[in-house]
Amino acid sequence: xxxxxxxxxxxxxxxxxxxxxxxxxxxxxxxxxxxxxxxxxxxxxxxxxxxxxxxxxxxxxxxxxxxxxxxxxxxxxxxxxxxxxxxxxxxxxxxxxxxxxxxxxxxxxxxxxxxxxxxxxxxxxxxxxxxxxxxxxxxxxxxxxxxxxxxxxxxxxxxxxxxxxxxxxxxxxxxxxxxxxxxxxxxxxxxxxxxxxxxxxxxxxxxxxxxxxxxxxxxxxxxxxxxxxxxxxxxxxxxxxxxxxxxxxxx
Amino acid sequence: xxxxxxxxxxxxxxxxxxxxxxxxxxxxxxxxxxxxxxxxxxxxxxxxxxxxxxxxxxxxxxxxxxxxxxxxxxxxxxxxxxxxxxxxxxxxxxxxxxxxxxxxxxxxxxxxxxx
Numbered sequence: 310x311x312x313x314x315x316x317x318x319x320x321x322x323x324x325x326x327x328x329x330x331x332x333x334x335x336x337x338x339x340x341x342x343x344x345x346x347x348x349x350x351x352x353x354x355x356x357x358x359x360x361x362x363x364x365x366x367x368x369x370x371x372x373x374x375x376x377x378x379x380x381x382x383x384x385x386x387x388x389x390x391x392x393x394x395x396x397x398x399x400x401x402x403x404x405x406x407x408x409x410x411x412x413x414x415x416x417x418x419x420x421x422x423x424x425x426x427x428x429x430x431x432x433x434x435x436x437x438x439x440x441x442x443x444x445x446x447x448x449x450x451x452x453x454x455x456x457x458x459x460x461x462x463x464x465x466x467x468x469x470x471x472x473x474x475x476x477x478x479x480x481x482x483x484x485x486x487x488x489x490x491x492x493x494x495x496x497x498x499x500x501x502x503x504x505x506x507x508x509x510x511x512x513x514x515x516x517x518x519x520x521x522x523x524x525x526x527x528x529x530x531x532x533x534x535x536x537x538x539x540x541x542x543x544x545x546x547x548x549x550x551x552x553x554x555x556x557x558x559x560x
Numbered sequence: 561x562x563x564x565x566x567x568x569x570x571x572x573x574x575x576x577x578x579x580x581x582x583x584x585x586x587x588x589x590x591x592x593x594x595x596x597x598x599x600x601x602x603x604x605x606x607x608x609x610x611x612x613x614x615x616x617x618x619x620x621x622x623x624x625x626x627x628x629x630x631x632x633x634x635x636x637x638x639x640x641x642x643x644x645x646x647x648x649x650x651x652x653x654x655x656x657x658x659x660x661x662x663x664x665x666x667x668x669x670x671x672x673x674x675x
Binding site: 510546 | 568
C-alpha cells in the first residue's frame with residue numbers, strides 16, 4: 310500500500326503536539342494519519358492504495374481540510390493533491406535527500422500565512438467611466454484620428470483603433486490599481502504574486518505571503534484601497550496555507 | 561469557498577461565488593482535451609489557437625502604429641484590407657471546424673489564459 314503525503318512540517322520539539330492533533334483528524338476516505346520524521350522535518354501521511362484513490366471534488370476538499378487544520382498550528386509546506394510514495398522508507402529517503410531545499414522553503418514561510426486578493430469590476434461600467442474621464446482630460450480623442458472616407462477597410466481600422474484605445478485605457482488603470490496595492494504591501498513587507506486581467510471582470514488576482522501578526526493591518530490596507538476605488542470590489546481571503554509560495558522540486 | 565475565509569468584502573457572498581465560479585468554469589472549458597477519438601479536431605483547435613494568437617499580436621502592433629500616427633493614408637487603407645481579410649478568413653476556419661472564440665483561448669494552468 311502506498312503512502313499519501315499531505316504536508317511537510319517544521320515540528321522541532323512539538324512532535325507530541327502533532328501526535329495529539331493527528332489523533333483527532335482523519336485523512337481522505339477516513340484514513341488514519343501519522344507522522345514520519347527526518348531530523349527537524351516531519352511529514353504527515355496516511356496509507357492509501359493508488360488503485361483506490363478516487364479523484365473528485367470531495368476527496369480534494371478532504372485533502373485540503375487536513376492541510377488547513379495542520380497549518381493552524383504548524384508551519385508547513387502543503388503537498389500537491391495525489392502525492393503518493395511507495396513506502397515509509399522512500400519518504401524518509403526523500404526527506405534526507407531534499408533536506409536543504411525543504412528547510413529553505415520552511416524558513417521562507419515560517420510564521421507566515423498566505424492571503425488572497427481579488428478585485429472585481431463591472432467591466433462595461435468601468436470602461437464607460439474611464440472613457441468619459443479620458444475624453445474630459447483630453448487624453449483620448451472623441452473621434453478617430455483617421456479621416457473617414459467611403460471605405461469599409463478604414464471603417465474597420467477605426468473600429469479596431471477604438472477598441473485598442475479602450476484596452477490601453479483599461480490596462481493603464483489596472484496598472485495604477487496594482488501599483489497602489491504593491492505600495493501598501495511593501496509597507497507590510499509582504500511577498501506577492503499578482504496577475505492582472507484574468508477575466509474581463511476580474512482585473513486583479515493576487516496572493517501574498519505575510520507575517521501572521523500583520524493580518525489586521527492587511528485588512529485595514531485593503532479597506533483603504535476599497536475606499537479609494539469605490540467602483541471596484543476588493544475581496545480578501547485567508548489565512549491559507551502557503552500554496553503559492555512553496556517552490557521546490559523533489560530530487 | 562468557505563464564508564469564514566473571507567476577510568474583506570463589500571459585496572455579497574453569492575456575488576463572490578458567482579465570480580469564482582466563472583473563473584473555475586473558464587479553466588475547465590478552455591483546457592485542450594486531446595484524446596485518440598478527437599485527435600483531428602483537437603489538432604485543428606491547437607493550430608487555430610496559435611494562428612489566432614499570432615493574428616491578434618499582428619493586429620495589436622498594427623493598431624499601435626496607426627495610433628502612433630506613423631502610417632500614411634494608403635498604408636492604413638492597405639493595412640485595413642489585409643487585417644479585415646485575415647479576420648474573415650479566421651471566422652471561416654472557425655466555422656469550418658465548429659470552434660468559437662472561447663475554444664481558441666487555451667488555459668495554460670498557472671500562467672492563466674493564452675489570450
